[in-house]
Amino acid sequence: AQRVTQPEKLLSVFKGAPVELKCNYSYSGSPELFWYVQYSRQRLQLLLRHISRESIKGFTADLNKGETSFHLKKPFAQEEDSAMYYCALNPSGNTGKLIFGQGTTLQVKP
Amino acid sequence: DGGITQSPKYLFRKEGQNVTLSCEQNLNHDAMYWYRQDPGQGLRLIYYSQIVNDFQKGDIAEGYSVSREKKESFPLTVTSAQKNPTAFYLCASSMAGINTEAFFGQGTRLTVV
Numbered sequence: 001a002q003r004v005t006q007p008e009k010l011l012s013v014f015k016g017a018p019v020e021l022k023c024n025y026s027y028s029g030s031p032e033l034f035w036y037v038q039y040s041r042q043r044l045q046l047l048l049r050h051i052s053r054e055s056i057k058g059f060t061a062d063l064n065k066g067e068t069s070f071h072l073k074k075p076f077a078q079e080e081d082s083a084m085y086y087c088a089l090n091p092s093g094n095t096g097k098l099i100f101g102q103g104t105t106l107q108v109k110p
Numbered sequence: 111d112g113g114i115t116q117s118p119k120y121l122f123r124k125e126g127q128n129v130t131l132s133c134e135q136n137l138n139h140d141a142m143y144w145y146r147q148d149p150g151q152g153l154r155l156i157y158y159s160q161i162v163n164d165f166q167k168g169d170i171a172e173g174y175s176v177s178r179e180k181k182e183s184f185p186l187t188v189t190s191a192q193k194n195p196t197a198f199y200l201c202a203s204s205m206a207g208i209n210t211e212a213f214f215g216q217g218t219r220l221t222v223v
Contacts, residue, residue: 009150044153044200044214085153097143097168098212100152 002027002091006101014109021072023061023087024067032090033070035061036097038084047085057081057092071099077108113137115166116201123188123195123222131186131218133201139213140206146170147217148199156199160206161182188220191196195222 003026013019025031035047050063050070061072070087072087084105100106114135121144123129136141145153155168159178173192176185184203188195201215 004152043216046211048213056184075123088153098153098157099140100145100154102150102152 001017001091002099004087004099004101006087007087008104008105009057009102010105012107012109015079016076018101019072019074019077019081019106019108021085021087021106023070023072023101025068025089027068027091028090029091031063031065031070032083033061033063034088034090035059035070035072036086036088036100037083038086044086069086077106079108079110082108114201114203114213114215116199116218118218119216119220124154124221125164126160126190128187128189129195129220131201131220132198133184133186133215135184135203135213135215137203138181139203140181141164141204142178143173143187143202143212144168144174144176144184145200145202147200153200156186195220 004026007022036044037047038044051103059074061070063070084103086103087101117132141160144156147153154170156174157165157168157176158193159165162178162181165176165178172188175187199218204210204212
């Protein structure tokens with residue numbers, strides 16, 4: 001079955017600490033994976049996608065096919081990073097038709 | 111301001127009534143989608159449409175209906191058959207093809223009392 005799992009509902013860290021938001025997926029083919037972010041009172045927006053291998057706002061994510069993971073990392077968290085983060089899988093090549101994880105709320109404390 | 115617009119932001123309805131949520135985009139995207147967002151469950155796909163006059167059921171289509179008469183519009187009707195309609199509804203659109211970004215609306219919070 002195609003599934004995305006984010007095991008942590010809430011991740012709370014202090015400003016300047018490293019952050020790792022976990023994402024594991026279940027998919028038999030070659031996955032296309034994304035991280036979306038939803039800041040308070042703002043719309044859901046794309047943060048990054050694995051195929052572009054870019055760093056956005058200091059965040060990176062590496063696809064590990066052996067561990068079927070796509071964890072989101074940032075070496076030094078900022079207060080403005082506080083948001084809801086969703087990991088998503090595109091199983092069909094149609095990038096709007098996504099399978100989302102349950103979401104992780106990141107809380108960065110001052 | 112280009113983008114995808116959902117209206118209204120908040121909607122209240124009595125149990126047993128049908129209600130229609132609006133979604134409009136001016137991005138010239140071919141594909142549009144409706145998701146439902148519940149706490150602890152992430153986003154789940156209700157319906158999607160890849161072209162005008164065509165749409166497909168998503169994972170949780172029961173109790174919902176859609177239409178796609180115009181490229182820029184994809185309204186969602188929550189019918190009285192939907193057992194648990196109170197939720198946050200998100201509309202999205204994207205260009206056709208692979209590796210294109212999905213753009214989301216601000217959402218509509220529906221409360222059925």
